[in-house]
Amino acid sequence: MKFLVTGAAGLIGSNLALELQKHGKVIALDDLSAGKRQNLARFRGDFMRADIRTANYPKFLKECDAIFHEAAITDTTVTDKHLMFSVNVDAFKRLLIYAKSIGCRKIVYASSAATYGKGKVPMKETDRPAPANIYGESKVRMEQAAKAFVKENPGFSVIGLRYFNVYGPGETHKKKAASMIYQLYLQMAAGKHPRIFKWGEQYRDFIYVKDVVGANLKTLKYKNSGIFNVGTGVPGTFNRVIEVLNKAMRKDLRPEYFDNPYGFYQERTQADMSSSRAELKFVPQYNVEKGIRDYVSILNPKICIRKSRK
Numbered sequence: 001m002k003f004l005v006t007g008a009a010g011l012i013g014s015n016l017a018l019e020l021q022k023h024g025k026v027i028a029l030d031d032l033s034a035g036k037r038q039n040l041a042r043f044r045g046d047f048m049r050a051d052i053r054t055a056n057y058p059k060f061l062k063e064c065d066a067i068f069h070e071a072a073i074t075d076t077t078v079t080d081k082h083l084m085f086s087v088n089v090d091a092f093k094r095l096l097i098y099a100k101s102i103g104c105r106k107i108v109y110a111s112s113a114a115t116y117g118k119g120k121v122p123m124k125e126t127d128r129p130a131p132a133n134i135y136g137e138s139k140v141r142m143e144q145a146a147k148a149f150v151k152e153n154p155g156f157s158v159i160g161l162r163y164f165n166v167y168g169p170g171e172t173h174k175k176k177a178a179s180m181i182y183q184l185y186l187q188m189a190a191g192k193h194p195r196i197f198k199w200g201e202q203y204r205d206f207i208y209v210k211d212v213v214g215a216n217l218k219t220l221k222y223k224n225s226g227i228f229n230v231g232t233g234v235p236g237t238f239n240r241v242i243e244v245l246n247k248a249m250r251k252d253l254r255p256e257y258f259d260n261p262y263g264f265y266q267e268r269t270q271a272d273m274s275s276s277r278a279e280l281k282f283v284p285q286y287n288v289e290k291g292i293r294d295y296v297s298i299l300n301p302k303i304c305i306r307k308s309r310k
């Protein structure tokens, strides 16, 4: 099989490219504006450094089985709408045209729970989009572009995956846009009390990157087009995350609470997973405890070695 992965040096793209290479030939594309080559240290396929807004996509991908589109501006605090839309929306439309030109009939693209904004929970794909920032708006526009493309090209399977709060190996480059789980881990690894907004009971549907890769693989067997949530359906509070991190890191650091300065803050996210489960057959394998344990053992293998010797 042959695949193209965009945003392949990023958190999700790199984990996906590394898994896909077990199933065939992979072309990894990234402009390295945010992601890092070292995320692809174990990657054996071809790497193409290019900007999706201008890339000369390779014609040799004619027998491409699927394009996985992860490249995007992922920092939700970016306020330059023109930039956000040119990278996230216009470049995606360009990619769809390319897919059509080479006859690649499966395109899987990264959408986001940001399309729901501060909507009710659990969040269902049929809910009216209510993005709270231009990043979320750009994802809604991508979904609209995908729908319009499928309407004109009914033989194509174009699938949008609305990722919830992804965490896992390969996110160090994201700095302040990295997952809260990673940020809290760093504070605690430095021996500091983890800092969270009062009173830590806000919750997120945290999804481990290995499950996100699993959801992408499920799309290969799905013949239709659609939009699917990729979460666990079981959210965790920030207090709970700290509890689990303490256990996994063998620490006992109590949270330090402070006032939340953001009016647009999403208090909670939780995916309704019924459609993903029924149609994509996607069932996450990592709850927040198992995911954090696995992640900590990768971030700090010494903890894992000490534990296994006991």
Ligand SMILES: NC(=O)c1ccc[n+]([C@@H]2O[C@H](COP(=O)([O-])OP(=O)(O)OC[C@H]3O[C@@H](n4cnc5c(N)ncnc54)[C@H](O)[C@@H]3O)[C@@H](O)[C@H]2O)c1
Pocket: 006, 007, 008, 009, 010, 011, 012, 013, 029, 030, 031, 032, 033, 034, 035, 036, 050, 051, 052, 053, 069, 070, 071, 072, 073, 074, 087, 110, 111, 112, 113, 114, 162, 163, 164, 165, 166, 167, 171, 174
């Ligand atoms: N991580 C999450 O929690 C989350 C949640 C919802 C949706 N998503 C979406 O999933 C996708 C992947 O996110 P991620 O967490 O891996 O982010 P990331 O920032 O780690 O990866 C994005 C990659 O895209 C690349 N990129 C950016 N602009 C580019 C351009 N113009 N041309 C080529 N490459 C470009 C970056 O260098 C980076 O490697 C994104 O579309 C993001 O919006 C992520």
